[in-house]
Structures are given as structure tokens and as C-alpha cells.
Amino acid sequence: MPLHTPLYDSHLAAGARMVDFSGWEMPIHYGSQIEEHHAVRRDAGMFDVSHMCALDLAGPDARGWLRRLLANDVAKLTTPGKALYSCLLNEAGGIIDDLIVYFFTAEHYRIVVNAGTAEKDIAWMQAQLAGFKAQLTQRRSGANALAMIAVQGPNARERFWTAFPASRAATEALGVFQAAEWRLPLSPVASPAAERGENWLIARTGYTGEDGFEITLPATDAAQTWRKLLDAGIKPCGLGARDTLRLEAGMNLYGQDMDEDISPYEAGLKWTVDLKDVARDFIGKSALAGKDARQVRNQFAGLLLLDRGVLRAHQKVITQQGAGEITSGTFSPSLNQSIALARLPVDVRIGNEVEVEIRDKRLRARVVKPSFVRNGQSLL
Amino acid sequence: MNTPANLKYAASHEWARLDADGTVTIGITDHAQEALGDIVFLDLPAVGRVVKAGDECAVVESVKAASDIYSPVSGEVVDINQTAADAPESVNADAYAAWLFRIKPTDSADCKAELDGLLDAAAYGATL
Numbered sequence: 001m002p003l004h005t006p007l008y009d010s011h012l013a014a015g016a017r018m019v020d021f022s023g024w025e026m027p028i029h030y031g032s033q034i035e036e037h038h039a040v041r042r043d044a045g046m047f048d049v050s051h052m053c054a055l056d057l058a059g060p061d062a063r064g065w066l067r068r069l070l071a072n073d074v075a076k077l078t079t080p081g082k083a084l085y086s087c088l089l090n091e092a093g094g095i096i097d098d099l100i101v102y103f104f105t106a107e108h109y110r111i112v113v114n115a116g117t118a119e120k121d122i123a124w125m126q127a128q129l130a131g132f133k134a135q136l137t138q139r140r141s142g143a144n145a146l147a148m149i150a151v152q153g154p155n156a157r158e159r160f161w162t163a164f165p166a167s168r169a170a171t172e173a174l175g176v177f178q179a180a181e182w183r184l185p186l187s188p189v190a191s192p193a194a195e196r197g198e199n200w201l202i203a204r205t206g207y208t209g210e211d212g213f214e215i216t217l218p219a220t221d222a223a224q225t226w227r228k229l230l231d232a233g234i235k236p237c238g239l240g241a242r243d244t245l246r247l248e249a250g251m252n253l254y255g256q257d258m259d260e261d262i263s264p265y266e267a268g269l270k271w272t273v274d275l276k277d278v279a280r281d282f283i284g285k286s287a288l289a290g291k292d293a294r295q296v297r298n299q300f301a302g303l304l305l306l307d308r309g310v311l312r313a314h315q316k317v318i319t320q321q322g323a324g325e326i327t328s329g330t331f332s333p334s335l336n337q338s339i340a341l342a343r344l345p346v347d348v349r350i351g352n353e354v355e356v357e358i359r360d361k362r363l364r365a366r367v368v369k370p371s372f373v374r375n376g377q378s379l380l
Numbered sequence: 381m382n383t384p385a386n387l388k389y390a391a392s393h394e395w396a397r398l399d400a401d402g403t404v405t406i407g408i409t410d411h412a413q414e415a416l417g418d419i420v421f422l423d424l425p426a427v428g429r430v431v432k433a434g435d436e437c438a439v440v441e442s443v444k445a446a447s448d449i450y451s452p453v454s455g456e457v458v459d460i461n462q463t464a465a466d467a468p469e470s471v472n473a474d475a476y477a478a479w480l481f482r483i484k485p486t487d488s489a490d491c492k493a494e495l496d497g498l499l500d501a502a503a504y505g506a507t508l
Binding site for chain 2: 240333
């Protein structure tokens, strides 16, 4: 039995082509993946990301526990609503998942993890909670379930404010990776959740390389919110466009560019491992410190295909320094050529020309930094 | 779904048309283009290549995935649609106009048997 988000009927009504994603029946596109991609780069698009799992963490040990659990350090979060991207590591330094954690107080955080890994993550987190005074509550299902909608693009915030003018004051000054709580006014939109006093969380975050918001709201508000965003001219976008957008932005996808056998150092995520506080002992820290030989063997890089074709995951990359592998590849609608993220031997340099095995051919590609398009502009 | 009555269809979603000059023109069906989504690259065979019915002969790549295209008949590739290769989205726009390649049958009697073994529009439509 496939799982459905609170917006399932909205997707069907919008003519979505639905596919399975980690057990969830989700829209892959609503007609044209490329048009949806361009809508986000040039105007505004929205994604149902309610299949991702929000977790609420509360208790006197919340902060201390997260400093032990995560490779990034939540101690740097001091402003309510401030968000942090981090890897969740196992003892061997492998990546169990990547996630975003929002700070409210030192005793209250919200964590958002990937759809397909949520059960595994929760089991791991519950096991690590032993001895800590804090409770973890999942918010993806049940009476207090939350929905998540990402509105992304250069005009996304303006269009969101057109749909919800009363939210502007609370969210206009938000910096990047900063969120604010907001309550839907009781009038003119009837919201049982607002009547119960439940807040939305509006965060200036995303997974596309464009400006915008990710809105976490009570599931009971989801369908009417989606409708109002549609009326404000925000184009529904499926998981297909989400993948090409994140790949152009050089953002990793869990399960594809990284997994439990890969450390953050091999996934281009060294910047998320915070070693500044030498007294802090997070899970995976000692393994990372002892894994120097492995750390330096591979690097995470981008590839730009010079010949015609399409790069895909698991294709072999041939370099003068040895073989590498593509972890994610696609056709870039913004650049009108194929791009990929790849793990390559560490001595390969940005600008080198390499070859990729595609079926019976070897095609030429150039090694570039693993970030291709941001804020509508090519970075090449 | 659009399945013109004058074409023959393979279960693997190619269409074939026997032309007056005895060659067979091959493309992918409207259902196939719709399932693939936005098509961005056509990897077409070399002219002169000799194929057997059922051989992989071309690859159609959408943003989402690569899909092998099989020749429904045996013969020699005598022409490829370079116009479609230069504008792969034309296959999405009209999968029956944007043909992929043309085969000159090795043997016209064998070719007739191969074409007779394909589905007609109604039978193909019933598989969708």
C-alpha cells in the first residue's frame, strides 16, 4: 500500500504523473519536467516535500544530545529559528543521513530527515537517547502530522506573500537558513489548526539553489494552502525537476551521492564537520580522524560533458590518475548540456579533461567544481 | 493515447511503417515519449549498420532515463533523422513525425513476416 502525503489529491487534480519514491506515491512531473525546472530558475515553483519527516526534540538535554549526535555543532545556533545542515554519522564515520536541524531553545529543536531513511534514523536516534533527558516525536503521521511545501525561485517569496500577505512582516527580514514561526490568521481562511493555536514554520531554505521558503504546516492546512499558492502563480513541480535543480546546485542526494559507506570527506561535505570544539565528542569523530588514507583517496567533483549524450549514475570515469565513478548525472536544463557529480581520484584537478564510459563509447568531460548553477546564473 | 491505424507496433513501444520504396521507417510511440518525459538526446545508429529484428539499434534519453530502441525488422540502416537528433524535443511534440531511422530490409519476404508479427494499432493500444 503506497503512502500518500496530505497533498495527494491536489497532485492528482493538477494532472501529476505519480511514481514510487521510497514507498511514497509522489509526483514526478505535472506535464514537463523541464518547464518546471525553468519555472524555479526564472520565476517560482513549489514542491510537496511532506514525505520528508519532521521530528520534534524536547527536553533539558536536547542541546547536549545533538552535540553528540551530529557532525555539525548545534552550539553555533543561538537565534531562535536558525537552521543548520548536518550529517548524521555512524561510529565508522559513514553517513546514516543528512538533515536540517532548527533551533528554538536549548531544550527544543526541530529536525527534518529524508523520506526513505526516516525509520532507520528514528531507530538510531532513539538508541542514542539512552541516558539523555529528551524526547523525540515524529510529526509525519498521526493527529498532529505536519505537511511541508517548498516554494522556490527568484519570485517565490513575493508570490508567497501575495498568497499570505499577513506573513510578510514575520518573514521579510529572514536571512538564509533562518526560520520564523507564524500563525495563519483565523480570517478569511478557516483553519482548524490555527484555531487550536498551531504555528507554521517558514524557513528561508531549499534544495534548488534558488531563493525561497520551506513551509512546515499542520497537515490539515496543506490542501487549501497549496490552492492559494497555485492562485498566486506558483507552478507545481515534481521530483524530476527537484533532482535536476539540486544537481545543478551541486547538492548531494542521500542514497545516491552518499551512504553509510561514505564519509562526509568523500562526499564534498567536509565543511559540515565541525571540529572547532576539541572537547566535543560526536559520533563518528574518532573514525574520521583515523581515516586519513581513505579521506584522501577520493574527491567529490563535478563533470561537464563535452560530447553529446547524458551522464548517469554509476558510469565509469577514466582519468590519468585512475578510475572514478559518477554518483548522480543528468541533463542540465539550465546549461543545455549534461552534468554530473562524481567521486574521482584525489589528484585529478579542476579543468582536467577525462573520459566517461557510456554504453560502447567513451565521451569527453571536463572536471569542474561540484556546483553548476545558483540563483539563475551559470557558475561555469 | 495516439496510435495511428496505418502503423505497426512492437510491444517494446516502437512503431514501424513500410514505405512505397520498400524501406521501413521506425520511431517510438506516443505512449513511449509520454512515459519517458522530456527527451534530450537521441543516440542514433551509424548509416550502413546491419541489424537483425530485435537488435538494440538506438537509445532515446530523457532527463529521467535512457531507453533502448530495438529494430523491429532485419536489414541495413540507410537513413537516420538528423533533424530529430538536433532537436530531440521534436519526439515529444510528435512521435510519429519525428522518426528515428530507416531500414532497407535484407529480404522483403522476411521483412513482411517480421512486420506481420508486430501488433496493429488496436492490439498495441490494448497493451497500454
